[in-house]
Amino acid sequence: MDWTTLKGFRDPERARAVVRGVRQELERADSRLGRKLRLMEVCGTHTVSFSRSGVRSVLSDLVELVSGPGCPVCVTDQRDIDAMIETARVPGVIVTTFGDMMRVPGSRTTLQQERTQGADVRVVYSALDALKVAEEKPEATVVFLGVGFETTAPGIAHAILEAQARGLGNFAVLSAHKYTPPAVRALLDGGDARLDGFVLPGHVSVVTGTDGWQFLAREYGLPGVVTGFDPLDLLAGVGELATLIADGRAEVRNAYPRTVQEHGNPHAQELIRRVFRPADAVWRGLGPIPASGMAIAGEFARYDASRRLDLDLPPTRVPPGCRCGDVLQGKVLPTGCKLFAVACTPERPIGPCMVSSEGSCAAYYQYEPEAVEAALAAARRGPARGGEARGAAGRPGEVA
Amino acid sequence: MCLAAPGRVVAVDRERQMATVEYFGNEREVGVALVPEVQVGDFVMVHAGEAIEIVDAEEAEASLALWTELYGLDDAEGL
Ligand code: SF4
Ligand code: SF4
Numbered sequence: 001m002d003w004t005t006l007k008g009f010r011d012p013e014r015a016r017a018v019v020r021g022v023r024q025e026l027e028r029a030d031s032r033l034g035r036k037l038r039l040m041e042v043c044g045t046h047t048v049s050f051s052r053s054g055v056r057s058v059l060s061d062l063v064e065l066v067s068g069p070g071c072p073v074c075v076t077d078q079r080d081i082d083a084m085i086e087t088a089r090v091p092g093v094i095v096t097t098f099g100d101m102m103r104v105p106g107s108r109t110t111l112q113q114e115r116t117q118g119a120d121v122r123v124v125y126s127a128l129d130a131l132k133v134a135e136e137k138p139e140a141t142v143v144f145l146g147v148g149f150e151t152t153a154p155g156i157a158h159a160i161l162e163a164q165a166r167g168l169g170n171f172a173v174l175s176a177h178k179y180t181p182p183a184v185r186a187l188l189d190g191g192d193a194r195l196d197g198f199v200l201p202g203h204v205s206v207v208t209g210t211d212g213w214q215f216l217a218r219e220y221g222l223p224g225v226v227t228g229f230d231p232l233d234l235l236a237g238v239g240e241l242a243t244l245i246a247d248g249r250a251e252v253r254n255a256y257p258r259t260v261q262e263h264g265n266p267h268a269q270e271l272i273r274r275v276f277r278p279a280d281a282v283w284r285g286l287g288p289i290p291a292s293g294m295a296i297a298g299e300f301a302r303y304d305a306s307r308r309l310d311l312d313l314p315p316t317r318v319p320p321g322c323r324c325g326d327v328l329q330g331k332v333l334p335t336g337c338k339l340f341a342v343a344c345t346p347e348r349p350i351g352p353c354m355v356s357s358e359g360s361c362a363a364y365y366q367y368e369p370e371a372v373e374a375a376l377a378a379a380r381r382g383p384a385r386g387g388e389a390r391g392a393a394g395r396p397g398e399v400a
Numbered sequence: 401m402c403l404a405a406p407g408r409v410v411a412v413d414r415e416r417q418m419a420t421v422e423y424f425g426n427e428r429e430v431g432v433a434l435v436p437e438v439q440v441g442d443f444v445m446v447h448a449g450e451a452i453e454i455v456d457a458e459e460a461e462a463s464l465a466l467w468t469e470l471y472g473l474d475d476a477e478g479l
Contacts, residue, residue: 098448125448125449126430126431126448126449126450127448127449128418128431128449128450129449148448151447151448151452152447152448154433154434154450154452155431155434155447155448155449155450155452158417158431158433158434158450159431161433162417203445203447203452206445206447206452206453207452257456258455258456258457259445259453259455259456260453261453265434265435265452265453267433267434267435267436268434268452271433271434
């Protein structure tokens with residue numbers, strides 16, 4: 001099974017039939033609402049898959065798919081990024097991280113820049129690999145940068161328990177982990193999201209189960225469908241949402257049953273409960289959300305880098321003009337940012353949404369060539385607009 | 401970072417809660433604390449070095465069958 005693009009369907013006739021079926025349902029839903037459907041994909045990997053597979057553009061006349069706060073790198077608050085970078089500057093510390101974090105701009109530098117200046121920053125594939133580094137370097141303090149949602153957190157919990165079992169005293173985690181449902185709630189409570197339903201994250205839901213999303217239907221009267229990442233999964237998710245909306249049913253459904261269970265993964269939930277405690281967290285774009293963060297429980301304090309290191313953080317600065325915060329709330333598409341493709345590119349990213357492989361801006365830049373063309377053309381047409389964009393990128397950041 | 405990929409389990413080390421998983425021809429050690437019931441031969445979804453769930457092959461077929469029904473595809477084979 002390798003359907004990287006719609007073209008990759010082995011039988012194009014069948015692919016067309018599926019698309020036709022989904023389009024029919026979308027038409028029914030649109031005519032019931034009297035306007036184009038507006039759905040949010042919560043997950044960053046969905047954002048990328050919708051663009052890369054061509055499903056977004058094939059359906060774009062009938063449904064508006066906006067991305068939400070689904071990329072953990074993108075939603076990490078500037079202050080947390082600064083803390084990670086500052087950690088790398090502490091003598092005797094080895095920072096271990098997923099590769100995506102390396103180029104995320106902090107207020108002043110990036111982890112990558114710190115590394116060129118001599119900091120010991122290592123990209124690892126998993127928290128368990130970070131443990132290996134701790135074993136090999138007993139004289140150093142090895143800090144793993146914990147960024148992720150319910151999908152990543154249990155693995156980190158596993159690593160912390162493993163460190164305890166192996167008696168590794170020189171391992172710690174800087175946890176910026178977050179729970180996704182509170183962010184979706186915050187978006188809806190904010191009131192200006194104007195959404196008709198949710199394409200729910202396939203892999204977060206492996207842990208939370210469809211149970212974790214029932215509140216959408218119960219409390220907000222909105223439908224949601226959990227789905228996977230192949231073109232067929234994406235079409236299934238949108239098609240089923242369209243059917244629910246056309247029939248006027250607010251329900252939460254599972255279009256990814258081969259991987260996601262109703263009650264989620266109880267072992268993963270148990271590990272999260274054991275090692276983390278819900279804590280208030282600040283999200284880029286959404287601001288502070290109560291009980292949306294995962295802090296390391298007191299019992300495991302010795303593995304909590306935020307308690308072990310006493311960091312002195314300089315004031316936070318976010319790059320002027322960057323609209324990541326609005327992109328993450330579905331308020332604007334990446335193309336709504338004046339810097340998109342003009343001053344901000346994957347090679348020279350200004351905001352995290354252009355850095356992360358799951359960031360909306362990066363997804364649009366890579367897989368929506370018309371969007372890039374339009375942005376560049378607009379910049380060429382209006383010297384004021386293009387000039388402003390370039391100027392803003394060249395100026396130092398302002399205090400947020 | 402959040403991409404998860406399915407792989408086939410070729411060996412399980414229960415004591416260390418680790419397993420060797422093969423995907424796309426490569427082998428890797430991954431954590432299996434979240435899927436303690438895992439068996440050699442199972443397909444698991446791996447995310448950041450941890451198997452987060454066992455993928456149900458039968459369910460996968462069932463969802464294809466549902467698709468066939470929903471959108472009038474007479475035969476889902478080859479999809
Ligand atoms: S295009 Fe760049 S600057 Fe604009 S919102 Fe996206 S990441 Fe931020
Ligand atoms: S954690 Fe999973 S569900 Fe969320 S963005 Fe990443 S892949 Fe998607």
